[in-house]
Amino acid sequence: MSSISKAPQDFGFGEDEVMLRDVAHRFLDARLPTDKLRRLVAERPETVYDGGATAPWDKALWSEIVELGWTGLAIDQEQGGADISLVGIAGIVEEVGRYALPSPLIPTLSASMMLRAAGTEAANRIMTQIASEGTPTGLAITNARGSWEPGDAPLTAVADGDGLILSGSAYFVQDAFKVDVLLVSAKLGNKLLLCGVRTDAKGVHLKQDHIHDLTRDQASVHFDEVRIEPEAIISRDAASVFQATWPRLMVLIAADLCGAAEWLLQTTVEYAKERVQFDRPIGFFQAVKHPLVNAMMKIDEARSLVYHACAELDAGSENAVTAAHMAKSSASDAAAFISDRSIQLHGGIGFTWEHALHIYFKRNMHNQALMGDGVYHRQKLADLVIGPISVI
Amino acid sequence: MNAPIQEPDPNEFRSKVRRWLEENVPPPSPERLPITPIEVMTFGQRDYLQEWQRKCYKAGLVGTDIPVEYGGYGHKGLQSIANQEMKRAKVPYLINIVGLSMAVPTILRHGTEEQKRKFIPGCLSGEEIWCQGFSEPGAGSDLANQRTMAKKDGDDWILNGHKVWTSLGHFAKWMILLTRTSSEHKYEGLTYFLCPIEGQSGVTVRPLVKITGETGFNEVLFEDARIPDAYRLDEVGKGWTVAMTTLTAERGASEGAGSGGGAGDILGATAKLVELARNSWSGDTLAADNPVTRDAIVQRSIAAEGLRQSARRARVSSLCDHPMRLPLQQKLAVTEFDQENARLGVQIAGAHSTLYKRDSRAPSEGHWPLAYLNSYGNTIAAGTNEIQRNILGERVLGLPKSK
Numbered sequence: 001m002s003s004i005s006k007a008p009q010d011f012g013f014g015e016d017e018v019m020l021r022d023v024a025h026r027f028l029d030a031r032l033p034t035d036k037l038r039r040l041v042a043e044r045p046e047t048v049y050d051g052g053a054t055a056p057w058d059k060a061l062w063s064e065i066v067e068l069g070w071t072g073l074a075i076d077q078e079q080g081g082a083d084i085s086l087v088g089i090a091g092i093v094e095e096v097g098r099y100a101l102p103s104p105l106i107p108t109l110s111a112s113m114m115l116r117a118a119g120t121e122a123a124n125r126i127m128t129q130i131a132s133e134g135t136p137t138g139l140a141i142t143n144a145r146g147s148w149e150p151g152d153a154p155l156t157a158v159a160d161g162d163g164l165i166l167s168g169s170a171y172f173v174q175d176a177f178k179v180d181v182l183l184v185s186a187k188l189g190n191k192l193l194l195c196g197v198r199t200d201a202k203g204v205h206l207k208q209d210h211i212h213d214l215t216r217d218q219a220s221v222h223f224d225e226v227r228i229e230p231e232a233i234i235s236r237d238a239a240s241v242f243q244a245t246w247p248r249l250m251v252l253i254a255a256d257l258c259g260a261a262e263w264l265l266q267t268t269v270e271y272a273k274e275r276v277q278f279d280r281p282i283g284f285f286q287a288v289k290h291p292l293v294n295a296m297m298k299i300d301e302a303r304s305l306v307y308h309a310c311a312e313l314d315a316g317s318e319n320a321v322t323a324a325h326m327a328k329s330s331a332s333d334a335a336a337f338i339s340d341r342s343i344q345l346h347g348g349i350g351f352t353w354e355h356a357l358h359i360y361f362k363r364n365m366h367n368q369a370l371m372g373d374g375v376y377h378r379q380k381l382a383d384l385v386i387g388p389i390s391v392i
Numbered sequence: 393m394n395a396p397i398q399e400p401d402p403n404e405f406r407s408k409v410r411r412w413l414e415e416n417v418p419p420p421s422p423e424r425l426p427i428t429p430i431e432v433m434t435f436g437q438r439d440y441l442q443e444w445q446r447k448c449y450k451a452g453l454v455g456t457d458i459p460v461e462y463g464g465y466g467h468k469g470l471q472s473i474a475n476q477e478m479k480r481a482k483v484p485y486l487i488n489i490v491g492l493s494m495a496v497p498t499i500l501r502h503g504t505e506e507q508k509r510k511f512i513p514g515c516l517s518g519e520e521i522w523c524q525g526f527s528e529p530g531a532g533s534d535l536a537n538q539r540t541m542a543k544k545d546g547d548d549w550i551l552n553g554h555k556v557w558t559s560l561g562h563f564a565k566w567m568i569l570l571t572r573t574s575s576e577h578k579y580e581g582l583t584y585f586l587c588p589i590e591g592q593s594g595v596t597v598r599p600l601v602k603i604t605g606e607t608g609f610n611e612v613l614f615e616d617a618r619i620p621d622a623y624r625l626d627e628v629g630k631g632w633t634v635a636m637t638t639l640t641a642e643r644g645a646s647e648g649a650g651s652g653g654g655a656g657d658i659l660g661a662t663a664k665l666v667e668l669a670r671n672s673w674s675g676d677t678l679a680a681d682n683p684v685t686r687d688a689i690v691q692r693s694i695a696a697e698g699l700r701q702s703a704r705r706a707r708v709s710s711l712c713d714h715p716m717r718l719p720l721q722q723k724l725a726v727t728e729f730d731q732e733n734a735r736l737g738v739q740i741a742g743a744h745s746t747l748y749k750r751d752s753r754a755p756s757e758g759h760w761p762l763a764y765l766n767s768y769g770n771t772i773a774a775g776t777n778e779i780q781r782n783i784l785g786e787r788v789l790g791l792p793k794s795k
């Protein structure tokens with residue numbers, strides 16, 4: 001399994017990447033301290049869970065993010081983007097996870113990556129919009145079973161002159177109520193199509209899912225004979241676009257998980273230094289200390305694997321897909337572990353709505369499942385590392 | 393014999409070392425070598441490994457960064473490159489591991505000029521093998537709880553006591569010794585010596601047998617043994633401080649004076665498990681087809697890549713939150729990685745995992761059960777992994793000390 005890697009020793013994390021990450025850190029630290037996050041997304045449980053309100057987010061903050069240029073991170077300079085390496089983007093997304101930012105940033109970055117892989121004129125037009133106006137854009141590519149594999153495209157298309165008519169429903173659409181444009185995948189015969197559709201287009205209906213994560217919204221999107229103009233067709237043969245983009249999307253979520261996991265670790269460590277029981281800070285007890293060390297080691301493995309996957313993807317290495325599966329598996333499991341320990345080691349206060357832990361716990365639960373959990377990725381890896389199961 | 397590699401430029405040095413290692417592949421060992429150097433048992437193994445260290449030393453791969461006056465080559469920052477290349481080339485390890493990674497850094501820091509000139513050269517060449525006399529029956533994790541006692545007698549010290557788990561003791565000419573010189577204070581009553589072992593009167597080295605059935609470490613009894621005061625390292629009562637230098641070096645925070653190849657072929661470890669699974673059965677299913685086993689192997693391969701990438705990340709300071717966060721994980725992570733691999737190998741081997749070293753039907757000559765049994769040596773030695781977790785929790789996370 002020795003890899004053919006062209007990636008640099010420092011993962012390509014140079015001065016620019018450090019600067020971008022540090023700016024992101026300072027910006028989010030100032031604009032979204034934990035208190036504010038809690039007031040924003042977890043003010044009253046009855047509104048979010050029982051009242052059916054759409055998950056709140058800070059639109060003014062989003063405008064500032066657009067000003068900072070984050071929507072153009074994964075877009076080429078010809079389309080007005082900043083064209084930052086994936087490892088640089090991961091550094092920023094880690095900060096996004098650390099502050100549990102509710103925003104359409106991850107969907108928009110994901111969509112940009114898919115558009116860039118398509119590279120068509122239609123794709124370029126949307127990317128120009130994203131980069132210049134910060135148009136929030138998302139993906140509607142998952143079917144009712146929760147599968148996003150190309151063969152499972154949620155919609156069907158029929159030709160309509162030089163355009164198309166789309167029907168069917170896409171599920172598990174992330175931040176659907178925040179985005180203006182959706183990239184949707186559909187089957188036309190045995191071909192996979194990718195089109196851009198505005199969420200307010202005629203025949204597009206959003207139905208909100210009731211989710212536990214407070215830092216995003218999710219919806220099913222129903223397409224009732226939606227007319228697609230030819231210039232909105234991004235790709236008529238998108239299988240390779242999907243293949244090229246998957247690993248990047250996995251890595252984005254893995255980076256978010258790493259950031260959120262590190263927040264949980266540090267928050268729990270601080271609590272373990274302050275909370276006194278039996279005349280000692282609880283961090284003295286090894287039943288508290290050792291799991292925190294274990295969590296740190298799991299997070300460190302995940303972070304190293306995320307940077308590795310980014311560097312391999314940036315370098316176009318043949319090892320990149322393996323590396324991305326490893327990153328998402330490791331990050332999902334590391335986040336699950338510290339999520340679990342952080343609540344337990346806080347005791348009663350950790351079980352309350354009042355404490356911010358649950359916001360991260362739920363964001364992590366959601367991200368663990370998104371684009372495949374550890375088990376899913378390890379099954380894929382087994383075929384790569386061991387070879388397929390022999391047919392007897 | 394070629395001249396030593398004298399090349400200050402790191403890239404040039406690396407490629408020259410690489411070439412030397414390609415051109416000087418040692419012949420296979422006449423006797424099977426144990427997994428790690430601290431378990432070397434027989435004189436045959438010793439002779440073979442001593443010859444290999446001598447060759448590496450002559451080539452400039454050992455003692456690379458050590459000053460010329462002390463037998464080294466006087467470079468800066470090249471030892472780590474030589475170490476990496478020796479690992480990469482999968483050549484045998486260097487037998488004098490205690491000397492190179494513990495005695496030399498400690499003597500350099502605390503020794504007199506005379507001591508440095510006397511002790512370091514033989515250590516680098518491998519001619520004089522070193523052992524570590526820290527642990528005692530009553531002093532393990534609580535290392536300062538020493539009972540061995542040295543009493544001043546003219547220009548000598550007279551030593552009485554009992555050291556245990558002394559790796560390489562049966563080959564050693566010298567021992568780095570921690571002992572009590574005063575019973576008044578637990579820590580300030582300790583003194584550190586460079587103690588002669590081989591052929592000394594009043595010194596008895598007796599082999600101890602490990603759970604594998606092999607010898608590999610020893611107990612050392614001191615009965616009125618004499619140490620000249622000239623062999624005392626640093627001041628009387630400073631033993632604990634000196635011992636901390638040794639432990640820091642031992643726990644991998646420094647590159648030491650050379651390391652050699654051998655253990656630590658992390659990616660190769662997964663490949664071996666895959667190979668085993670392709671040739672093992674779990675009932676009527678090929679182990680490589682069993683989904684649970686497949687998942688377990690993939691977990692190992694993720695851990696392997698994680699270790700490799702963390703080693704890489706440890707050199708990129710902007711991606712490390714705390715400078716000791718990754719380095720202090722090294723011992724813990726690697727020893728548990730090895731243990732998990734071995735445990736899984738045993739599981740995969742199934743019925744065949746019952747077959748031990750001497751059985752002709754044993755997969756890989758009984759490697760898996762042997763490696764599994766042996767793996768506990770490393771999760772216990774050099775500060776148990778529980779102690780490592782204390783250290784990480786306290787020094788990196790800043791949690792209160794448990795002592």
Ligand SMILES: Cc1cc2nc3c(=O)[nH]c(=O)nc-3n(C[C@H](O)[C@H](O)[C@H](O)COP(=O)(O)OP(=O)(O)OC[C@H]3O[C@@H](n4cnc5c(N)ncnc54)[C@H](O)[C@@H]3O)c2cc1C
Nearest residue numbers: 524525526527532533557558559769772773774775776778
């Ligand atoms: C293969 C091998 C080679 C060795 N080679 C050498 C050598 O060359 N020279 C030498 O001097 N020594 C050597 N040692 C000794 C080694 O350093 C000690 O075994 C080790 O420090 C543990 O001490 P102990 O065996 O007395 O166990 P103990 O300290 O009695 O520990 C028993 C158990 O209690 C746990 N424990 C103890 N204290 C704590 C605590 N504060 N918090 C949590 N858990 C705790 C330990 O982790 C362990 O699980 C070697 C050991 C092995 C296994």
